[in-house]
Each structure stands twice: as structure tokens, then as C-alpha cells.
Amino acid sequence: MSTMPAQDDASRPMSSEEKRVIFASSLGTTFEWYDFYLYGSLSTIIAKQFFAGLNETAAFLAALLAFAAGFLVRPLGALVFGRVGDLVGRKYTFLVTITLMGLSTFLVGIIPGYLAIGVLAPTVLILLRIIQGLALGGEYGGAATYVAEHAPRGRRGYYTGWIQTTATAGLFLSLIVILGTRNLMGEAAFQDWGWRIPFLVSVLLLAISVWIRLQLAESPAFQRMKDQGTRSKAPLTEAFGQWKNLKIAIIALFGLVAGEAVIWYSGQFYALLYLTKTLRVDPTMASILLAIALAIGTPFYVLFGGLSDRIGRKPIMLAGFLLAAVFYLPIFKAITHYANPALETALATSQVTVIADPADCSVQFDPVGKAQFTTSCDVAKNFLANGSVAYVNQTAPAGTVAKIKIGDAEVASYSATGLDAAAAKAKAAEFSATAFQALKAHNYPVSVKTEPIRNPDGTPAKNADGSDQTKTSYAMAPADPAGINKPMLVLVLTVLVLLVTLVYGPMAAALVELFPTRIRYTGMSLPYHIGNGWFGGMVPFVVFAMVASNGDIYYGLWYPIVVAAATFVIGLLFVPETKDRDIYAND
Numbered sequence: 001m002s003t004m005p006a007q008d009d010a011s012r013p014m015s016s017e018e019k020r021v022i023f024a025s026s027l028g029t030t031f032e033w034y035d036f037y038l039y040g041s042l043s044t045i046i047a048k049q050f051f052a053g054l055n056e057t058a059a060f061l062a063a064l065l066a067f068a069a070g071f072l073v074r075p076l077g078a079l080v081f082g083r084v085g086d087l088v089g090r091k092y093t094f095l096v097t098i099t100l101m102g103l104s105t106f107l108v109g110i111i112p113g114y115l116a117i118g119v120l121a122p123t124v125l126i127l128l129r130i131i132q133g134l135a136l137g138g139e140y141g142g143a144a145t146y147v148a149e150h151a152p153r154g155r156r157g158y159y160t161g162w163i164q165t166t167a168t169a170g171l172f173l174s175l176i177v178i179l180g181t182r183n184l185m186g187e188a189a190f191q192d193w194g195w196r197i198p199f200l201v202s203v204l205l206l207a208i209s210v211w212i213r214l215q216l217a218e219s220p221a222f223q224r225m226k227d228q229g230t231r232s233k234a235p236l237t238e239a240f241g242q243w244k245n246l247k248i249a250i251i252a253l254f255g256l257v258a259g260e261a262v263i264w265y266s267g268q269f270y271a272l273l274y275l276t277k278t279l280r281v282d283p284t285m286a287s288i289l290l291a292i293a294l295a296i297g298t299p300f301y302v303l304f305g306g307l308s309d310r311i312g313r314k315p316i317m318l319a320g321f322l323l324a325a326v327f328y329l330p331i332f333k334a335i336t337h338y339a340n341p342a343l344e345t346a347l348a349t350s351q352v353t354v355i356a357d358p359a360d361c362s363v364q365f366d367p368v369g370k371a372q373f374t375t376s377c378d379v380a381k382n383f384l385a386n387g388s389v390a391y392v393n394q395t396a397p398a399g400t401v402a403k404i405k406i407g408d409a410e411v412a413s414y415s416a417t418g419l420d421a422a423a424a425k426a427k428a429a430e431f432s433a434t435a436f437q438a439l440k441a442h443n444y445p446v447s448v449k450t451e452p453i454r455n456p457d458g459t460p461a462k463n464a465d466g467s468d469q470t471k472t473s474y475a476m477a478p479a480d481p482a483g484i485n486k487p488m489l490v491l492v493l494t495v496l497v498l499l500v501t502l503v504y505g506p507m508a509a510a511l512v513e514l515f516p517t518r519i520r521y522t523g524m525s526l527p528y529h530i531g532n533g534w535f536g537g538m539v540p541f542v543v544f545a546m547v548a549s550n551g552d553i554y555y556g557l558w559y560p561i562v563v564a565a566a567t568f569v570i571g572l573l574f575v576p577e578t579k580d581r582d583i584y585a586n587d
Contacts, residue, residue, distance in 0.1 A: 021150045022162045024212045025143045029163060031098070031205040033136075033170025034177075038105065038198050039129065040067050040269055040540070041174050041287075044277065045195045049113040050122045060277070064541040066126050070133035071537020074529035077137020082522035084138070093521070094142035095213050100135035102206025104128045109199030133533065141525030148512040153582065154309055160508035161305020165298050167504075168497070171268060172294045175287045177201060182284055245523060248514050253527035255575040256510060259321045259567025260503040261536025262560035266328070267496035268294070270539050274332065277544075278388045278553055279340040280478045292490050297497030304505030312577045313506040313513075320502030321568035325561050327499075331492060332557055338489040340479040342445040343388065347553075350442035352391040354380050354551065356402035356413075361393075374416035376402035379428075383435060384551070387476040389444065391551035409438040436474030447477040513578035520583075535563055 039046065047063035054062055077097075084093045108128050114121045144163050151159035177198045185194040240246050268290070275286040308316050336344045356377035373382060380402045384391050396402070402413040411434050416424045440446040453461040453469040461469040515523035543556030550556075 020215075022147055022159060024215065025147050026162050026166050026169075027209065027212060029139060029143045029166040030169045030173065031102070031202075031209045033167045034173045034202070034205065037171045037174045037269070038178075038202075039070070039108065039132075041171075041178055041272065042195050042198075043067055043273070043540075044283075045191060046125075048191075049195075050111075050125050052114040060544070062122070064544060066122065066129055068537050068541050069126050070129040070136070071533035073130050073133040074137035074533030074537070075526055077134035078141060078525035078529040079137075079522070080134065081138020082141055082525040094139055094146070095210065097135045097138040097142065098209050098213070099206065101132055101139070102202050102209070104131040104135070105199055105202040106206070109196040109202075137525065137529045137533070140528060141521050144508040145512055145521050145524065148509060148583065149517075155306075156512065156583075157308035157313065157506050157509040157579065158302065158306035160512065161302035161505050163508050164301040164305060164501075164504050167264070168268065168294055168298050168301070168500070172291055172298070174198065175291045175294075179284060179287050179291070240526070245515070245519060249523060249527045251570075251574050252511060252514055252524070253531050255567060255571035255573075256317065256507065257527050257531025258535045259324075259564045259571070260317070260507055261532040262539055262563045263320065263324045263503050264500050264532070265536040265539040266543075266557070266560040267324070267500045270543055271335070271493060271496055273540055273544075274335065275339060278547075279336060279343065280388060280476060281339050281484065282478060282481065285481065285484070289486060289490055290493055293493035293497050296490075296494050297501055300498055300501035301505040304501050305509065308506035308509065309579060312579050313510040314571065314575055314577045316506050317503050317510070318568055318571055320499055321564045321571065323502070324499045325565040325568060327495075328557050328561050328564075329554060331496060332554060334492045335489065336553075338485040338492060340445070341483050342443075342477075342480060346439075346442065346444040347390050350407040350444065352384065352389055352551075353394050353405040354384070354391050354402060355394045355396045355400075355405060355410075356380065357396050357398050357400050358393075359398065360400075360402060374419075374424075376413040376415045379416060379431070380404050380413040381548070381551070383432060385548045387439070388553065389439065389476070390553045393551060404435060404438075406435075406438045406444075407442045409441065411435045411438050433472070433474055439476075440474075445477040445480070447475050449473050449475075510575075510578055513581045513583055514576075517583065 043063045044060065046066075047059040050066075051059040051062045081093050081097055084096075105128075108125065111124050111128075112121060143166075144160055147163050148156050148160050178195075181194055181197045182190045185197075240249065272286060272290050275281040275290070276283050304316055354377065360375045361377035361381065362373065362375070373379075381391075384404070391404075394405075401415070404411045404413065411431070414427050414431055416427065419427065436446050436448075440448070450470050450472045453471050455461050463469055511524040511528060512520060539560060542559050546556035546559065547553055
């Protein structure tokens with residue numbers, strides 16, 4: 001039988017058994033986060049592989065929504081597995097969750113793409129994402145509870161701080177595996193099929209995790225309840241059907257977890273998408289820079305967790321909420337400055353305006369591929385969104401064909417409604433060429449490539465005078481590697497990671513201490529996964545959708561800023577300090 005940790009031994013060294021508990025719980029949870037974040041790290045490729053039937057903007061948003069689907073069901077997983085964890089035990093519940101996560105991730109690596117099986121491909125993908133979300137909904141609460149219930153009083157923040165490193169460590173591991181695969185295979189092969197390898201590797205991580213967790217004993221607090229026959233018979237009813245416990249869950253959600261969630265996903269996950277999608281930094285370089293920042297920042301989870309044992313959980317987390325709300329806009333503007341100064345200069349000196357009839361404009365998102373975005377306004381905005389070109393909106397009279405105004409130049413858009421494929425393609429080529437030329441003339445980073453036109457047999461096509469025929473293509477240029485200030489960019493990304501560690505480092509201990517042992521797994525899991533699944537998991541989709549609708553590349557940041565600010569106020573007023581609570585006497 002497991003024994004309870006002593007309550008007055010905070011100053012003693014960590015025992016070998018405690019080290020094994022933390023290592024096993026943290027390693028398994030790291031692997032589970034690795035599985036979950038592979039999808040998000042490869043969302044641009046997944047958009048092409050599974051949502052090929054949509055235009056580029058809609059496909060990317062659909063891929064982000066499929067990513068978010070895994071988050072949206074996390075609260076259901078928290079209810080299901082939290083109940084099992086409070087009835088059956090902590091150990092066996094998170095054995096089940098990690099098995100579900102590993103198998104569903106492996107299957108993502110073998111699903112045929114859209115071009116092979118059509119709409120069945122995204123359907124199966126979303127189903128597997130839902131299974132991942134259910135599994136993750138039961139994982140974190142079990143791991144955090146298991147470690148906290150092994151920790152001596154006065155060191156719960158430090159012990160659970162190790163669990164808090166796992167989400168970042170899982171993201172870090174996913175980036176390293178993706179980078180290694182990308183470099184070994186080359187970009188072309190990776191884009192084609194090599195992206196599947198990191199998903200397939202998860203089956204090896206699953207085997208390691210299950211073997212390690214099988215060696216663990218049950219948590220001492222749960223074992224004591226089991227021996228005494230004091231386990232809750234109905235943890236869901238007791239946790240959420242009684243106001244005294246439901247009130248704790250509501251305070252935990254809105255006064256702690258919601259703000260932590262948007263800071264975590266904005267500061268680490270959205271930062272990577274912002275670098276690659278908006279600022280067009282090479283994905284390999286962006287991943288390396290973020291990985292360095294994660295390596296620098298990750299130890300601070302344990303540092304702030306340990307500090308919270310001395311000065312309290314609440315002041316550290318509140319500081320993180322406030323700093324994020326105040327500094328997110330300048331931080332992301334600094335990322336633009338150091339990552340793509342050419343784009344920053346163009347945005348500052350040559351304002352782009354979409355002049356259109358508002359009735360002609362729509363939100364360009366259609367996950368089922370039914371809508372057609374062919375109006376002149378939609379064509380113009382889709383072009384700018386795909387080029388990461390910020391714009392402002394100006395109202396035009398009803399029925400007016402939309403125009404893009406770039407500095408002093410104006411480019412008329414066109415309506416593709418009713419055009420056949422060949423005519424639409426010709427119109428699109430003419431419009432994009434004209435718009436790109438205007439952007440280039442106003443110092444936007446545009447790449448121009450001239451290539452020979454070849455006959456079906458591969459020989460060069462000729463003009464009437466015998467000269468070779470050529471075609472010129474335009475695109476927004478990737479960020480110039482020579483213009484990227486890598487040391488400063490790593491510094492700014494590290495600041496984002498440190499904001500995450502402030503709010504997340506003490507979080508597990510605070511949540512464990514808020515709830516009685518009888519319903520702890522259930523009670524803490526639901527607010528944690530509503531917060532992280534709904535508030536946090538929706539960050540990439542909501543932010544990009546806001547940007548696509550408004551035109552300002554920073555506009556979407558108001559979502560995490562407002563949530564973090566609201567959490568600061570609610571946490572300041574309603575969240576109690578919990579560091580000195582005896583979680584064994586809190587039944």
C-alpha cells in the first residue's frame with residue numbers, strides 16, 4: 001500500500017520513490033502533449049492534405065477548427081475520466097487515457113488524404129481529433145492530482161511544477177521530431193508524405209509510457225479513502241450538483257484557468273503560427289527559434305511553482321495575467337520588427353485599403369466546402385489575407401466593384417460569380433499580377449519569378465519570332481533570413497514563454513488545493529479543460545478569423561488580452577490563497 005507523505009517535511013530531499021512518481025507522470029504526460037500538438041504544428045500541411053477542396057484561407061481556418069475540435073470535447077473527457085478516476089483510482093485511469101491518445105495519433109499518420117478518399121478524409125481526421133481531446137481531458141487532472149497527493153506539505157508547488165513543464169516539453173519534442181524529419185527527408189518529400197512520420201512515432205512513445213506507468217502504485221490519498229470506504233459514490237453529482245463545490249469550479253474557471261489558457265496558447269502555439277503563416281518565416285527556422293526559447297523558459301515552471309510554496313500561488317499567477325494583458329500588443333509588434341522588417345516597413349508606410357460595398361463582403365470560412373467566395377470584395381480580401389497584407393475597410397456605394405488601394409495606386413477587383421473555370425483562372429491571374437506589381441511598387445516584399453513555358457513533350461514553347469515563351473509569377477516573398485534578428489527574436493519569444501510559466505507554474509497546485517480529495521480528479525478536471533479546451537484551444541482559430549475579417553494583423557490579439565484582463569480582475573476578487581491548505585484534511 002502507498003503511504004501518505006509526511007506533512008511537516010518540506011525541507012527534506014526528494015525521495016527516490018517521489019522522483020519516480022514525478023518522472024513517470026511527467027514523461028507520460030509529455031508524450032501525450034506531444035501527440036496532441038503534432039497536429040497544430042503541422043496545421044498548414046494538414047490544411048493542404050485534408051481540406052484541398054477549399055480555397056487557401058478557408059482550408060487553413062478549417063484545419064484550425066479541426067484542431068480546435070479536440071479542445072472542444074476535452075471537458076467531456078474530463079467528466080468521463082474524472083468520474084472514473086475518483087471511483088476507480090488515479091493510476092488506472094490515466095493508463096487508459098494515454099493508450100487512447102497514442103493510438104488515435106498513430107492512426108492520423110495513416111489516413112489517406114482528401115485527393116484519395118474525398119470528404120471521408122477530413123471526417124475521419126476530425127473523429128480522431130475528438131478521441132484525442134477526450135483522452136487529454138482525462139489525462140492532466142489525473143497526473144496533477146497523482147503528483148500533488150504524493151508531495152509533502154509545503155512543496156506541492158515545486159512538485160507539480162514538474163508536471164507543468166510537460167505541455168511545453170511535449171510541444172518542444174514535437175518541434176524537434178518535425179525538424180529532424182524535415183531535414184532528413186527534404187521539404188518536398190516532407191510536404192508530400194514525410195509529415196506522417198512524427199505521427200507514426202507516437203506508437204513507440206505509447207509503449208514506453210504504458211510500461212512506465214504500470215510500475216506505479218496508487219496515490220496515497222486515494223488509497224486511504226479506498227481503505228476507509230470514504231470514496232465518493234457519485235463524484236459528478238457531488239462536484240457539480242452541490243453549490244459549495246460548483247462555486248469552486250466556477251471561480252477556478254474564470255479566475256484562474258481561462259486567462260492561463262489564452263496566455264499558454266497565444267504565447268507558445270499561436271506565436272509559431274504567427275511567425276510562419278503571417279510573417280512568412282521559414283518553418284524550420286521558426287521552429288528552431290521557438291525551441292530555443294522553450295528550452296530557456298521551461299525550467300521557470302518549476303521555479304515559479306517552488307516560489308509559490310513560499311509567497312503564494314495567487315500573486316504569481318495574477319502578475320502573469322496582468323503582464324500579458326498589458327504587453328501582448330508590443331510583444332507581437334516586436335516579433336514583426338525582428339522577424340520581417342521589410343513587411344513591417346511596408347505596412348507602416350503604405351497603407352492598404354479595401355474599398356467595397358459591405359453587402360459584397362462575407363466571412364471567408366466554410367468547413368464543409370459548400371460556399372463560394374466569388375464576390376469582388378471576397379476576392380480582394382482573400383488575396384490580401386493570403387499575402388499577410390494588413391488592410392483597413394472603406395465603405396463604397398451599393399453595387400460598386402471592390403478596389404484595393406495601395407498607397408496612391410488602385411487595383412480593381414472582379415467578380416468570379418458565373419465564370420467558368422478557364423475564365424476565372426484568367427481573371428485571377430490578371431488581377432493578382434496587377435495587385436502584386438502595385439504592392440511591389442510600394443515596397444512590399446514580393447517575389448517575381450520568370451520561367452520558360454514548355455510544350456507537352458518538354459521542349460520550350462516558342463513565340464512567332466522564334467524566342468522562348470515565358471511566364472511570370474508573383475508571390476509574397478518569405479522573410480529574408482539575413483534580415484531576421486535571431487538573438488532578439490529568441491529573447492522576445494522567451495519573454496512570451498516566461499509569461500506562460502508565471503501563470504501555469506503554480507496552476508496545478510492551486511487547482512488541486514481548491515477541491516476536496518473525494519471529488520478532486522473530477523472537480524479540477526472540468527474547469528481546467530473548459531478553460532484550456534474552449535478559451536485556449538480556440539485561440540488560433542479565433543485570432544486568425546478576427547484578422548481575416550478585420551484586416552489588421554494584430555486585431556486578433558484582443559481576444560487573449562481581454563480574457564487575460566478579465567481573469568486578473570476575477571482572480572483578484574474571488575480566488576483564495578491555497579498554499580497552506582492541508583489537502584488530506586480537505587475532505
